Amino acid sequence: MEHSPLPQRTRPRPMTNKNMPHSQIGIQPVPEVNAELYRRAYSLPNVTNRPTVISVPGARAIWLDEDLPLAHPESIARGREFAHIHPDGSLHVSLSPERAQEAIEMGWAEPHPMAQYMGNLGMVMLYTPLDMQELDVIFQLIVDSYNFVTGRTVSAADITAAAKVDLTETKTRSK
DSSP, X not given: OOOOXXXXXXXXXXXXXXXXXXXXXXXOOOHHHHHHHHHHHTTSTTEEEEEOSSSOTTOEEEEEXXXXXXXXXXXXXXXXXXXXXXXXXXXXXXXXXXXXXXXXHTTSEEEOTTHHHHTOTTEEEEOOOOSHHHHHHHHHHHHHHHHHHHOOOOOHHHHHHHHHHHHHHHHHHTO
């Protein structure tokens, strides 16, 4: 699958704990950005927001429907949880190894400490998006992970646009 090149991240990488649990140190999510992260992530087709089965308490799984065919089931560590969002807004996802390497090189991610051990070189931590421009890139990487795992060709721009329409309709109905 063809990907648009990732931009270089302008912020320095956050400090992280390289052991388990793999986490950022001293980063707090921006409430508006974090709310939008959740809204977009759970607007993907055939996913559910549920408690994680592999991460820290408070993390939320991005869980694929049981009947959704998978192109790369080996890239999922447990169940149908192809990604999860940590309480600090960072995520663990499984990308293609090439896209993961690009995300690392461009400053958006770092390898998961267990990735090499598990034989999943695409398993990375995406850093917490701290503004909407960063969220656009992080969401593109979430969609890339979704597409890699499922074999689909969902567009991040289409999901974002559809989610904005749904949000506008919800606000209009609530008036």
